[in-house]
Amino acid sequence: GQYADEVYQATEEGLDAAEKVLINNLKAASPRKTGEFARKWKSSGREYKLSRYIHNTKMVEGKGGKIPLSNILEYSPTKGRPFIKATFEKTINQMAQIIVEEIKKTK
DSSP, X not given: OHHHHXXXXXXXXXXXXXXXXXXXXXXXXXXXXXXXXXXXXEEOGGGSTTOOOEEEOOEEEETTEEEEHXXXXXXXXXXXXXXXXXXXXXXXXXXXXXXXXXXXXXX
């Protein structure tokens, strides 16, 4: 019904706001040499219903071709500087609260 449609739309808007917070936090936590990597955080936008996918578009040459720099930083045992999962975990409660507040507006 109409209320379900309003809750759906509110959830989508909450996700839009929440993803911006996560992207900003990922940018702030990103290792910096030139700053290019930090600027490359992107979202899928509303391509998928009730989901957002955040990724970093910076690619580097690997043994088998180009690979995401984010994978090296997060998972490489020798070159790793993990921060992505930790940043997400530090941000998850804030993101959830943003979504809840958006849904509460539909009452």
